[in-house]
Amino acid sequence: MTLAENNHGYFEIAREKANIGFEHFRRQYFDPEQPVIIENAGADWPAIKSWSEAYIRERLSKEPSAKTASLWYWMQRDTLRDDYSTPLIINSLLDLPDVFPRSDVMRIWIHCKGNVSSWHYDANLVNVFNAQVSGQKEWLLVSPQTPVDCYPFINFGIMGYGDEKTMRNKIHTRFMLNQGDLLYLPPLWFHKVISHGDENISLNWIFTKKETSISSKALVRELERYHLQQYLSMHRFKWVRNLFEKTNANIPGYLRWKWRYPEMIKTPLKPRRFQLTRRTFNELGVLAKVIRHANKIQPYIDGLKPVKKFK
Numbered sequence: 001m002t003l004a005e006n007n008h009g010y011f012e013i014a015r016e017k018a019n020i021g022f023e024h025f026r027r028q029y030f031d032p033e034q035p036v037i038i039e040n041a042g043a044d045w046p047a048i049k050s051w052s053e054a055y056i057r058e059r060l061s062k063e064p065s066a067k068t069a070s071l072w073y074w075m076q077r078d079t080l081r082d083d084y085s086t087p088l089i090i091n092s093l094l095d096l097p098d099v100f101p102r103s104d105v106m107r108i109w110i111h112c113k114g115n116v117s118s119w120h121y122d123a124n125l126v127n128v129f130n131a132q133v134s135g136q137k138e139w140l141l142v143s144p145q146t147p148v149d150c151y152p153f154i155n156f157g158i159m160g161y162g163d164e165k166t167m168r169n170k171i172h173t174r175f176m177l178n179q180g181d182l183l184y185l186p187p188l189w190f191h192k193v194i195s196h197g198d199e200n201i202s203l204n205w206i207f208t209k210k211e212t213s214i215s216s217k218a219l220v221r222e223l224e225r226y227h228l229q230q231y232l233s234m235h236r237f238k239w240v241r242n243l244f245e246k247t248n249a250n251i252p253g254y255l256r257w258k259w260r261y262p263e264m265i266k267t268p269l270k271p272r273r274f275q276l277t278r279r280t281f282n283e284l285g286v287l288a289k290v291i292r293h294a295n296k297i298q299p300y301i302d303g304l305k306p307v308k309k310f311k
């Protein structure tokens with residue numbers, strides 16, 4: 001047993017077979033927002049044999065809707081559809097009326113051995129289905145009920161602590177995601193991901209549901225961040241609005257403080273104005289830790305490898 005497994009709060013991630021039914025998935029994992037690995041969901045996809053970085057760039061360069069983001073490629077639903085078959089549960093979820101519509105629902109990630117995505121949670125309360133097409137990735141997860149300390153107002157955990165310390169006494173798990181396996185990562189789950197294969201390619205489907213019944217500390221923070229964003233972007237003083245917008249525009253896209261939908265999701269929680277003041281002080285309360293570990297940030301940013309443009 002590793003140190004992490006010995007810690008209070010460790011749980012073994014659930015595993016299901018590829019033929020899992022939609023209702024079972026929804027009741028056990030999607031509604032309660034619990035992670036699960038669906039084993040071998042993509043084991044018989046042609047992509048398992050054919051995908052490489054060169055192949056993907058070549059194919060996507062012929063797809064007018066495919067785009068390059070900083071760290072991944074965007075695709076619309078069913079792009080390169082001959083190479084995989086969208087699992088039934090994903091198709092069923094994307095077609096639900098209580099999911100915000102978005103055009104780019106798929107991403108491809110390509111990483112080399114040793115690449116590390118530092119502790120963070122994904123913005124816009126996205127649900128992520130992550131299929132490991134080639135290579136192998138180690139995932140470390142922490143529940144939104146026991147959040148990781150983040151940099152003020154953003155969705156990245158403060159760098160500088162070891163993983164054992166980050167996960168200590170938190171509800172957490174760690175596992176290897178193997179080729180052909182599909183991970184369901186619910187909204188606001190903190191994750192750190194380490195690439196182990198020589199070439200690691202992942203295919204994601206992402207979407208945001210319009211309503212949740214699950215309350216967590218991370219959700220409270222996210223709602224308060226949203227209301228602060230609304231407050232600052234519509235502030236009565238123009239210099240406050242400008243300062244907020246300029247600061248936000250100057251940080252990388254994956255850190256940007258912006259909700260992409262016209263309404264926030266419906267939740268059991270209702271932030272009040274005084275909570276926003278408390279939130280601001282809470283966020284600034286970690287500055288001492290940020291300063292103590294400030295030397296960890298630049299090397300991490302320098303190590304990020306943007307994806308290559310199409311041919």
Ligand SMILES: [Fe+2]
Nearest residue numbers: 120121122191
């Ligand atoms: Fe992520």
